[in-house]
Amino acid sequence: MSLILRNRGQGLWMVLRITAEAASAFFITAAIIDAGVGMTRIGRYLQTIQLIPAAFALSLSTIAVWIGLTLIFGRIYCSTVCPLGALMDLAARSRPQKRTYRYSRPAEWLRTLFLGIFLIMAVSAVIPRQWIEPAGIYSEIIAGIRWPRISLGTAAALTAAAAVTITAWRRGRLICNTVCPAGTILGIIARHSAMRIDINTDRCIQCRRCEQACKAGCIDMLSHTADMSRCVVCFNCLPVCPNEAIAYTTRRHTLSIPMMQSLKPTPQTQICDNTSTCSPTSSKTELSNPTAPEPEP
Ligand code: SF4
Ligand code: SF4
Ligand code: SF4
Known part of the structure; x- marks a missing residue:
């Protein structure tokens, strides 16, 4: 209950997400091992709505549903329905010591390379299809x-089980954001999702707990943004915030404090601060925000 109420109730998203993921993985596993009629039927349905198998089967309605859901919610496919993602989460949670993560820069070239390899293998059929997609x-x-x-x-x-488990232990969802073709395709769409992880810079105290909880390594504390193309919508970052600064929402907060903007060098810049008078210089830097107010004379 306390988890649900944390961060203005944002923790509820995480509880719902974990419940959906666990149920989905349970039924899919039951279908694979043929555990019983009822469970198997639900599991088989969940297997038919997996993204890449649906693409192989040319199920346009399933693909359209996932594109639509991703445009609204981000990569919820990766956080609820994909059984390999559930296995990674299970492995990461089974670590004896809690792992803390750090922001990592996106490796777009690697994602594109693996997507290209996947497409070649899918077309050439050199490897059985089940070995080139997560489900x-x-x-x-x-x-x-x-x-x-x-x-x-x-x-x-x-x-494969050992590789997935060890990678999840050490680097969270690294496979999801470098190797997996479904993750790369959904990431392109999720970049434009309506719902997103938003950081209110007026409330953020820069404690970095959200960054350390992010198994996708996609929360950048310099820009105070989450890279939604890599965010797997796990909501782990929401309940850890001590100041109700991070939320899953349609809102967009931008940096409101000029000193937190990125800096870029300029040839002729007026540098002013509280301890010296303004003077032109050619070697220092200026705030990159063009709308930042001029210093008071
Ligand atoms: S990126 Fe791939 S392996 Fe990871 S959760 Fe999404 S579909 Fe599954
Ligand atoms: S930003 Fe990171 S921790 Fe937060 S929902 Fe996305 S992947 Fe999960
Ligand atoms: S956990 Fe909250 S306060 Fe801490 S850095 Fe993240 S958004 Fe800011």
């Missing part, structure tokens, strides 16, 4: 653990 890899991992055999398939499944 298929999850199915192979579960099947390999449930029915282990001395075979190449089981060895590949166990290797």
Whole structure:
């Protein structure tokens, strides 16, 4: 209950998200191991709405739904329905010591490279399709653990399980924001999502707790923004804020304090502060905000 109420009730988003993710992963796993009629039916439905399998099956309605939902909510596919994302979260949470994350710059070239490799493999069919998309890899991992055999398939499944687990342990959702083709495609759309993680700079005390909680490493405290193309909408950053400064909302706060703007060098700049008079200089810097008020004479 306290988690729900934290940060003006923003913690509720996280509780709902984890519940949806756990239920989805449970039913999909039940379908893979054929656990029972009711559970299997729900799990099979969840498998049919996975993004890449829907694209392979040319299910335009499913693709349209995910594009629409991503445009509204961001990458909720990655935080609720993808079973491989759930496995990464489970692995990250099973760490004995809590991991703190840091902002990392986007590796767009790497994402584009892996998307290109994925497209080539999808068209050429050199590798079975289930091995190049997240839902298929999850199915192979579960099947390999449930029915282990001395075979190449089981060895590949166990290797994939180890790679996913160790990466999630060490770097959170690194795979989601570099390797996964679904993540790259959804990230392009999520850049323009209506709902987003917003930091109110008037309230932010720069404690960096949100950045340290972000397993996608996408909260940049210099610009006070979350990179929505990499944000997996997990809401881990919301309940940790001590000053109700971060929210999942349609609002857009921009930096209101000029000193927090990025700095850029200019050839001729008037530098003023409280301890000296204004003087022209050619080697210092000026605030990049063109709307910043002129200093009082
Ligand atoms: S980026 Fe890929 S692996 Fe990660 S949660 Fe999204 S679909 Fe799943
Ligand atoms: S900014 Fe980071 S912690 Fe916050 S919802 Fe997005 S991925 Fe999760
Ligand atoms: S947790 Fe809140 S106060 Fe701390 S840096 Fe993030 S937004 Fe600012």
